[in-house]
Every structure is written in C-alpha cells, then in structure tokens.
Amino acid sequence: MRKRPIATNDPHIQALAGIVGETAILYRKEDLIAYDCDGFTVHRHLPRAVVFPNSTEEVAAIVNYCHKHDLPFLARGAGTGLSGGAIPLNGEVVISLTRMKRLLHVDLENRRAVVEPGFVNLKLTNSVAHRGYYYAPDPSSQYCCTIGGNVAENAGGAHCLKYGVTTSHILGLEVVLPTGEVIEIGGNGVLDPPGYDLLGLLTGSEGTLGIVTKITVRLLKNPEAKQTVLAYFDEVEDASQTVSDIISAGIVPAALEMMDQTAIEAVEAAAFPVGHPKDIAALLLIEVDGISAGIDEQINDILTICRRHRVREVKVAQSEEERARWWANRKTGFGAMGAISPDYLVQDGVIPRSRLPEVLREIAAISRRYGLRIANIFHAGDGNLHPLVLFDASKPGETERALAAGSECLKACAAVGGSITGEHGVGIEKKEEMRFIFTDEEILAQTAIRDVFNPKNLLNAGKLFPTPGRCVETKQAPLPVK
Amino acid sequence: MRKRPIATNDPHIQALAGIVGETAILYRKEDLIAYDCDGFTVHRHLPRAVVFPNSTEEVAAIVNYCHKHDLPFLARGAGTGLSGGAIPLNGEVVISLTRMKRLLHVDLENRRAVVEPGFVNLKLTNSVAHRGYYYAPDPSSQYCCTIGGNVAENAGGAHCLKYGVTTSHILGLEVVLPTGEVIEIGGNGVLDPPGYDLLGLLTGSEGTLGIVTKITVRLLKNPEAKQTVLAYFDEVEDASQTVSDIISAGIVPAALEMMDQTAIEAVEAAAFPVGHPKDIAALLLIEVDGISAGIDEQINDILTICRRHRVREVKVAQSEEERARWWANRKTGFGAMGAISPDYLVQDGVIPRSRLPEVLREIAAISRRYGLRIANIFHAGDGNLHPLVLFDASKPGETERALAAGSECLKACAAVGGSITGEHGVGIEKKEEMRFIFTDEEILAQTAIRDVFNPKNLLNAGKLFPTPGRCVETKQAPLPVK
Numbered sequence: 001m002r003k004r005p006i007a008t009n010d011p012h013i014q015a016l017a018g019i020v021g022e023t024a025i026l027y028r029k030e031d032l033i034a035y036d037c038d039g040f041t042v043h044r045h046l047p048r049a050v051v052f053p054n055s056t057e058e059v060a061a062i063v064n065y066c067h068k069h070d071l072p073f074l075a076r077g078a079g080t081g082l083s084g085g086a087i088p089l090n091g092e093v094v095i096s097l098t099r100m101k102r103l104l105h106v107d108l109e110n111r112r113a114v115v116e117p118g119f120v121n122l123k124l125t126n127s128v129a130h131r132g133y134y135y136a137p138d139p140s141s142q143y144c145c146t147i148g149g150n151v152a153e154n155a156g157g158a159h160c161l162k163y164g165v166t167t168s169h170i171l172g173l174e175v176v177l178p179t180g181e182v183i184e185i186g187g188n189g190v191l192d193p194p195g196y197d198l199l200g201l202l203t204g205s206e207g208t209l210g211i212v213t214k215i216t217v218r219l220l221k222n223p224e225a226k227q228t229v230l231a232y233f234d235e236v237e238d239a240s241q242t243v244s245d246i247i248s249a250g251i252v253p254a255a256l257e258m259m260d261q262t263a264i265e266a267v268e269a270a271a272f273p274v275g276h277p278k279d280i281a282a283l284l285l286i287e288v289d290g291i292s293a294g295i296d297e298q299i300n301d302i303l304t305i306c307r308r309h310r311v312r313e314v315k316v317a318q319s320e321e322e323r324a325r326w327w328a329n330r331k332t333g334f335g336a337m338g339a340i341s342p343d344y345l346v347q348d349g350v351i352p353r354s355r356l357p358e359v360l361r362e363i364a365a366i367s368r369r370y371g372l373r374i375a376n377i378f379h380a381g382d383g384n385l386h387p388l389v390l391f392d393a394s395k396p397g398e399t400e401r402a403l404a405a406g407s408e409c410l411k412a413c414a415a416v417g418g419s420i421t422g423e424h425g426v427g428i429e430k431k432e433e434m435r436f437i438f439t440d441e442e443i444l445a446q447t448a449i450r451d452v453f454n455p456k457n458l459l460n461a462g463k464l465f466p467t468p469g470r471c472v473e474t475k476q477a478p479l480p481v482k
Numbered sequence: 483m484r485k486r487p488i489a490t491n492d493p494h495i496q497a498l499a500g501i502v503g504e505t506a507i508l509y510r511k512e513d514l515i516a517y518d519c520d521g522f523t524v525h526r527h528l529p530r531a532v533v534f535p536n537s538t539e540e541v542a543a544i545v546n547y548c549h550k551h552d553l554p555f556l557a558r559g560a561g562t563g564l565s566g567g568a569i570p571l572n573g574e575v576v577i578s579l580t581r582m583k584r585l586l587h588v589d590l591e592n593r594r595a596v597v598e599p600g601f602v603n604l605k606l607t608n609s610v611a612h613r614g615y616y617y618a619p620d621p622s623s624q625y626c627c628t629i630g631g632n633v634a635e636n637a638g639g640a641h642c643l644k645y646g647v648t649t650s651h652i653l654g655l656e657v658v659l660p661t662g663e664v665i666e667i668g669g670n671g672v673l674d675p676p677g678y679d680l681l682g683l684l685t686g687s688e689g690t691l692g693i694v695t696k697i698t699v700r701l702l703k704n705p706e707a708k709q710t711v712l713a714y715f716d717e718v719e720d721a722s723q724t725v726s727d728i729i730s731a732g733i734v735p736a737a738l739e740m741m742d743q744t745a746i747e748a749v750e751a752a753a754f755p756v757g758h759p760k761d762i763a764a765l766l767l768i769e770v771d772g773i774s775a776g777i778d779e780q781i782n783d784i785l786t787i788c789r790r791h792r793v794r795e796v797k798v799a800q801s802e803e804e805r806a807r808w809w810a811n812r813k814t815g816f817g818a819m820g821a822i823s824p825d826y827l828v829q830d831g832v833i834p835r836s837r838l839p840e841v842l843r844e845i846a847a848i849s850r851r852y853g854l855r856i857a858n859i860f861h862a863g864d865g866n867l868h869p870l871v872l873f874d875a876s877k878p879g880e881t882e883r884a885l886a887a888g889s890e891c892l893k894a895c896a897a898v899g900g901s902i903t904g905e906h907g908v909g910i911e912k913k914e915e916m917r918f919i920f921t922d923e924e925i926l927a928q929t930a931i932r933d934v935f936n937p938k939n940l941l942n943a944g945k946l947f948p949t950p951g952r953c954v955e956t957k958q959a960p961l962p963v964k
Contacts, residue, residue: 109726109730109834109835109836110834110835110836132732154679167679167682168650177927181923183921183923183924183927184921184924185924193901193903194901194902194903194907194908194912194916194919194946195908195916195920195925195928195946195947196683196686196687196691196928196931196932197636197649197679197682197683197685197686197687198927198928200649200679200682200683201678201679201682201683201931203679204678204679205678205679209678221732222732223732224732244591248591250614250703250704250706250773290772290776291732291776291779291780292776292779293775293776293778293779293780294772294773294774294775294776296775297773297774297775298773298775352591352592353591353592354591354592419675419676420676421675421676425676426676426677430676434676434677437676438677439665439666441663441665442665442666442667443677445659445665445680445935446677446678446680448934448935449678449683449931449934450678451934452930452931452933452934453927453930464676464677465677
C-alpha cells in the first residue's frame with residue numbers, strides 16, 4: 001500500500017486512520033473496488049473503508065469506535081469464501097486481518113499451535129512438517145485462505161472425511177466481541193471444557209458473533225504411510241456404489257473424492273491435466289493413511305470393491321510426485337471450470353451417503369430443465385456434493401437461471417434429509433434456502449443468540465439468516481413465549 | 483409405582499397429574515427422598531414433585547405449565563451425574579425421563595440411530611452389536627446412565643481418547659425449550675451444518691438450556707481387532723513418561739488409563755479384583771483397536787516403550803474374558819473406594835499431558851497437607867485426572883476438608899493451563915471453581931446465552947455458573963457495552 005496522506009472530510013475515516021495509522025486504511029473508491037466481493041461474485045457492494053489492524057488492541061479499538069458510532073463493520077481474511085460472508089452489503093468498514101499473520105507459538109509436546117487470524121492455512125503445515133506434524137483441515141484454497149476465515153466458515157476439505165472439519169481442530173480462540181470486549185475461550189486442549197461450548201458456537205458463525213484475533217489449533221502427527229488410488233468408471237452408479245461399499249466395509253479413507261464427466265473435461269482442459277480419459281462417467285480419488293502395517297491390506301480391499309463394481313481402470317499412485325499431481329488436479333477443480341465456461345456457480349449440499357445415485361440423477365434433471373451444464377466435483381465419502389452450474393453472465397437472464405438451478409440442487413439435497421451447506425457457509429448466497437431446513441422457531445433460536453453477542457446488529461448484518469419479514473425475525477425478543 | 487389417587491391440595495400437583503396421569507407423578511415426602519440428590523451426594527434438596535412424562539408432547543405440556551406458573555423445574559435421567567446437575571436446589575418439579583426409553587430407529591446404512599433420552603447408554607451398543615456396530619462414548623456408568631444425561635453432561639469415558647466425547651457422536655436433537663417450544667436441531671449427519679452450532683451448544687449445557695426429548699447418534703463399525711495391555715510400574719514418573727512417549731510415537735490408543743497405588747488397593751479390595759500387585763506405584767491399562775494388520779506392530783511398540791521406562795511387568799490380554807475382567811476392575815474403580823473408605827469425593831481436572839508428573843506430585847502434597855488419602859484413577863492419555871479424596875463424613879469437619887482438598891486439586895490443574903472438568907460437568911460442585919479459568923466477561927457471555935433460552939431462569943437455576951454477587955451476574959443485560 002502506498003503511503004498517501006488522508007484526504008477526506010469523513011470524520012470516521014479520519015478517526016479510524018488515527019487508530020491504525022494512515023498507511024493502514026483504504027477509503028478511495030478505486031482502492032475499495034477490490035473489496036466489493038469475495039469468492040461469491042454475484043453481489044458486489046463497496047465498503048466505506050478497509051482498515052488493516054496489526055494487533056488485538058487495534059481490532060478492539062476499531063470495533064469500539066464502530067459500536068459507539070453505529071457504523072456497520074465486518075472482518076475479512078483472504079476473501080476466498082464462496083458464500084459472500086465478507087461482502088460489505090451495508091457499506092461496512094471492512095476489517096482486513098491480513099496483517100495479523102504471525103505464527104505465535106508452536107507446542108509440539110502438547111500438539112498445538114497459536115496463530116493470528118491472517119495466517120495462511122497451508123503455511124501452518126509447512127511450518128511444522130519438518131518435525132513430522134501437520135494441520136488437518138485442507139480446503140482447496142488452503143494455499144491462500146486464512147485460518148481466521150476457516151474458523152468463521154468452519155471450513156472443510158478433502159481430508160475432513162477422516163479428520164473432521166475445522167471445528168474439530170480448534171482448541172481456543174481470542175475473540176473481540178461486537179461490543180469491543182476481548183474474551184478468551186478454551187486454549188488448553190480440553191475435550192469437554194466447562195460451561196457452554198462457545199468455541200463451537202463461534203466456529204462457523206460466519207463472522208456474525210465476533211472477530212477472532214488469536215487461534216489455538218490442534219496439530220496432528222503425520223501418518224506413517226499414505227496410499228492413493230485413482231479409479232475410472234463407465235457408470236456413475238458404479239462409482240457411487242463403490243463409495244458406499246468402501247464405507248460399509250469399515251474402511252475410513254482419509255479422503256474419498258468423486259468427479260463426473262463434465263468436471264473431468266474441465267480439469268483436463270485447465271492447468272493441471274493428468275490424462276484422465278474423457279469418456280468415463282466418473283472417477284474416484286481415494287486416499288488411505290495411517291500406520292504402514294495396515295495400508296496394503298486396505299488398498300487391496302478398495303481395489304477389490306472397485307473391481308466388483310465394474311471399474312474400467314484403477315491404479316495406485318507410484319510416487320509422492322504422482323500423488324501430488326492427482327491432488328493438484330482435484331484441488332484446482334473449481335477454478336478449472338473457467339477453461340470450459342465463462343462463469344460458474346459452485347453449490348454445496350449434503351446428503352446421506354446412501355442417496356447419492358438418486359440425487360445425482362436429480363441434479364442431471366435440473367441441468368436439462370435449466371439448459372445449463374452442471375459439473376460435479378465432490379467429497380463423496382461424506383455425502384458433500386458440489387454441483388458447479390456453468391453459465392455465461394453476459395447472456396441476459398443466465399445468471400438468474402444459474403442461481404435458480406443451484407437453489408434447486410440444494411432443495412433436492414434437503415428433500416432427502418440432507419443440508420444446504422457442507423463447508424462453504426450460508427453467507428448471502430443461501431440465506432433464503434435456510435428455510436428448506438429450519439422452522440421459524442429454529443431460526444429465531446439462532447437470531448436470538450446473535451442478538452446477545454451483536455446487540456446492535458452492526459457486525460456483518462444481513463448474512464446467514466433469511467431476510468426479516470418472510471420469517472418473523474425480531475431484534476429484541478427472546479424466544480417466543482406461548 | 484403403585485397407583486394411588488392424588489391426595490394433596492397443591493393445585494400445581496393436581497394440574498401436573500392431569501398432564502401425565504396420576505400414576506406418573508410422585509409428590510409425597512417419602513417418595514421424593516430418592517430424588518433429593520444425584521451422584522453428587524454432598525447437597526440434598528427435596529423436589530416439589532417428580533413427573534414421568536411418556537412423550538415429547540407431555541414434556542412440552544409440563545414445561546409450558548411450569549413456565550406459565552413460574553415453577554422451577556429440571557430434567558433428570560438416571561441420576562448418575564457426579565457434579566449435582568440433577569439436584570433440585572430450588573424445590574424444582576423434577577421431570578424424570580426414565581419412561582421415555584425407546585430405541586426409535588436404527589439406520590445402519592447411514593450409521594445412525596434415534597433414541598429417547600431415557601434410553602440406557604450400554605443398551606444401544608447391545609442393540610446393534612450383532613450387526614457389527616457400537617456407540618462409542620462409554621462413561622463408567624454406561625450400564626445404567628441414560629443417553630439424555632450423557633448429552634446434558636457431554637459425557638466422556640475411557641475410549642474418548644481416540645473417539646471423542648459425546649458431542650462428537652450426536653447428530654441431531656429434539657429439544658423442548660424452557661418456554662415450551664419444541665425445536666429440532668441437526669439429525670442429518672452433516673459435518674458442518676448451516677447456522678450456529680446449536681447442537682454443540684445444547685450438548686454439555688448441563689440441563690440449563692432445554693430438555694432433550696429425542697437424540698440422533700452416530701454409530702461406529704466395530705473395530706476389526708482389539709488388543710489390551712496391562713503394565714505395572716514401580717515409579718509414577720515412569721508410568722507418566724510411558725504415556726507421553728506412546729502419544730509422541732504417533733500411536734492413538736483407543737484408551738490409556740492409569741491407576742495409582744491407593745486406587746489399586748481399593749479395586750483389589752472390592753468386587754472385581756484381578757490380582758494386581760499391591761506394592762506397585764502405578765499401572766497402565768492400554769487398549770489399541772483398528773484393522774487387524776497394524777495391531778501387532780502397535781502392541782510391540784507399546785511394549786518397547788514400557789520396557790524403556792523400567793516397567794516391572796507387562797502383559798497382553800490373552801482372551802476377551804481376560805480383557806473384560808481388566809476393564810470391569812477399572813470401570814468399577816470409583817465405587818471400589820467404598821472398600822477402603824467410608825466416603826469419597828471424585829474430582830475431574832484436565833491438564834496438558836506433559837505436566838502429568840508435576841501435577842500428580844502436587845496432588846500428593848495436597849493429600850499430605852489435608853491429612854486425607856487421595857487415590858488417582860484416570861484417563862492419562864488425554865490428561866483427564868480423577869483424584870478421589872477419601873474421607874469419613876461422620877467425622878466433624880472432614881467433609882469440608884475433603885471438598886477443600888478437591889478444590890485445590892482443580893486449582894493445581896488450572897494453574898498449569900488445564901481445566902476444572904474433563905467430563906463430569908460443573909453442576910453445583912464446581913461452579914465457584916469456574917472463576918479459576920473464566921473472567922467475569924467470559925462468564926457473562928455464557929449467562930447471556932442462557933438468558934436467551936431460559937429467560938425466567940426457571941430451568942435448573944443455580945447450576946454451572948458462580949453465584950451472583952461475586953461475579954456480577956445479571957439477568958436481562960446483554961454483554962456489557964463499553
């Protein structure tokens with residue numbers, strides 16, 4: 001950021017510059033444009049300003065100022081969120097945490113580390129790998145997304161099938177509440193800490209309950225061994241049944257990913273092709289890890305199950321380099337859509353694993369109905385679907401059609417007893433879809449909690465819950481009394 | 483319960499009998515005495531009445547009635563809780579859930595089951611064992627405690643080291659809120675459900691936020707193989723270092739339990755002796771499970787680590803019968819204290835594993851200072867200590883001395899960055915000790931949440947948080963605004 005003297009009459013911007021310094025604030029329109037959306041690009045709104053605090057004290061001072069002057073505000077990490085959680089819908093003061101990116105403490109004996117919220121996910125693993133440890137949650141954006149953002153969204157990743165999503169790896173938080181107080185929660189690695197589970201409540205609250213300024217995470221020991229299988233199928237049903245049978249056999253793969261034909265077309269046309277045949281209906285990428293002794297037997301069981309379901313070809317990675325190529329191909333899959341479509345919208349639904357074939361058929365029907373291609377790249381092992389609706393925003397009406405098709409995919413997930421988000425969050429994108437799974441009372445139980453933490457609703461308002469008026473959202477009332 | 487016509491002028495009891503029927507209510511003093519405490523026997527208070535609803539509708543009707551007429555009320559499962567969570571401090575209407583004990587649904591394909599809250603923990607495993615599944619959380623009271631009570635307390639157990647405490651196994655809840663509404667949370671097995679984590683918030687809320695009437699739990703596939711090791715040490719330090727080294731080696735045992743000399747004296751004098759030498763300083767009970775292929779190698783590694791730390795004798799269970807005997811000896815350990823002491827008080831602290839030797843030395847010093855023997859039986863693998871303070875309640879002042887010694891043990895845990903409860907909850911017993919680890923702001927953040935759910939504080943008041951007046955507890959205010 002170039003140093004430029006503050007040239008504005010807005011007293012709030014002058015006051016905020018007084019807190020963080022004039023080299024740590026953006027307020028000119030041309031600078032603000034980069035902050036008008038996150039990974040959900042359908043809505044764009046300019047913030048009032050973007051501030052870059054360098055400490056918990058500065059964050060608290062900014063929040064105190066906003067609270068006192070009724071200025072809407074929100075926190076932002078790397079801006080990779082896919083549901084619009086960091087979009088300044090109400091012209092918020094955006095508190096960017098990218099300068100708070102220190103690795104504060106590593107305690108391998110008790111397997112934990114303390115990081116600031118702007119610390120990039122993958123850097124943590126890179127920092128402890130030489131000692132034989134890693135940080136498990138691995139969203140596909142892990143090379144650039146921040147751990148603070150991961151906490152806000154309760155981020156998942158391919159390896160969450162075995163190791164659980166972010167909330168399973170967070171041991172403690174320092175949080176600036178929307179009223180400016182700083183509290184600490186957990187941090188000592190207790191499985192069942194006393195009092196209410198504020199750690200769980202804050203994790204995944206999508207930036208509506210507080211701003212995380214310090215995070216204690218669990219580190220895991222690197223597994224002794226790892227094996228990765230790639231399997232090509234001529235029928236989606238066969239791939240789906242293979243997923244079911246692997247889980248039923250009592251195998252818990254570290255990851256169990258599926259891509260369909262459209263997704264394969266995209267990844268092969270993009271930056272990390274690995275030579276998948278383009279005429280297959282689906283592929284599975286299956287990884288097992290653990291102590292060496294059991295691995296070969298598990299791999300043999302997996303190969304047997306694949307063959308039982310008419311796999312066309314199945315292979316085990318012969319080197320770490322080959323394994324890394326397969327994963328790069330998978331992990332850049334969303335972006336790869338750019339190679340076959342001007343725009344795409346990724347959805348994030350969850351279904352009971354046993355309903356996989358039927359929901360995939362329903363998604364194919366939605367695709368035909370809307371005349372839009374839908375690719376599927378997803379965490380099959382835990383039933384977390386990612387339909388990618390391909391569209392062209394320059395064609396009139398196509399964005400709206402894509403959004404409607406995405407929403408129908410979620411409805412199909414909810415209809416089989418599933419959910420409308422597995423790991424991307426609700427944000428702006430899916431707040432109306434919350435009605436697919438929650439009653440008014442259930443939404444009220446949640447907004448009542450938000451109002452306790454966030455009494456003026458200045459922090460990240462208009463996210464996560466349906467718009468008032470349709471569901472009776474109320475600001476002050478506790479739960480309705482009969 | 484014998485059928486007796488309602489013979490009281492108390493209109494509330496008549497009204498409650500109208501809801502549940504006159505054979506499902508107790509109100510005479512001689513009947514109420516059995517409900518004046520739970521597993522924490524230091525405080526005793528008579529309830530106003532005990533009702534035995536048979537359905538969610540009846541629970542909701544009772545709660546609605548109490549809410550309308552400002553009657554304090556609380557829920558009770560099997561009454562095995564160790565921190566006094568089910569004690570009717572304020573003459574509550576006790577809602578016993580022991581008649582709601584149906585197993586409603588088993589869905590092995592998606593690995594879940596739905597139970598009513600009065601369903602006994604061990605019965606669930608017994609119900610699905612023949613199909614190769616089990617329910618993981620295994621508190622020592624599992625043969626009689628209820629899953630509803632486990633949810634309230636977020637119960638742990640010996641095998642939680644590998645598999646996590648109750649909260650990791652709860653997929654959904656039906657809850658009657660303190661105002662009488664019924665809400666459903668989760669239930670579809672989603673790793674990261676949308677909205678706030680109400681499931682986590684309710685689990686472990688010690689009966690202060692709502693009454694659980696239906697529970698969807700995760701079932702696990704039985705491990706293919708299991709091996710159990712018993713190791714005797716002449717020095718506590720050697721046993722502690724063995725624990726550390728096993729974990730550092732990357733082995734995740736299913737369970738890793740320790741008993742000290744006093745504990746061994748008690749279990750050998752009680753119902754399930756197994757012939758432990760009485761002159762050893764400590765024993766470890768170590769279990770590994772998983773696929774067969776890796777087990778022998780892990781056991782060999784464990785034996786090597788034990789020998790490196792001067793183990794006197796170490797053996798592997800040669801049969802399921804031998805393994806079961808070792809576990810019965812361990813799991814009845816608390817009750818076994820009765821064989822060597824008229825009374826005992828069990829504490830429940832957590833420490834970072836690396837501080838084990840120093841905290842055990844501190845507990846020994848507390849024992850000498852108070853002139854009371856303290857036995858230790860505990861989950862060493864996750865640093866969850868259970869000091870058992872032995873005393874004689876018939877001797878004047880000894881109960882108070884035992885309570886003070888127990889509290890000092892918790893202070894010692896908090897002092898090394900640990901916690902005041904690992905799995906037994908706070909209840910009445912440890913509410914003042916909450917100050918060892920929480921600031922006033924942090925306690926307020928929690929009581930503010932309670933007040934949202936429980937606006938009149940009729941449900942299980944006086945539990946979990948310190949008494950008002952010392953920490954400024956307030957009823958209506960949201961978080962303090964600076």
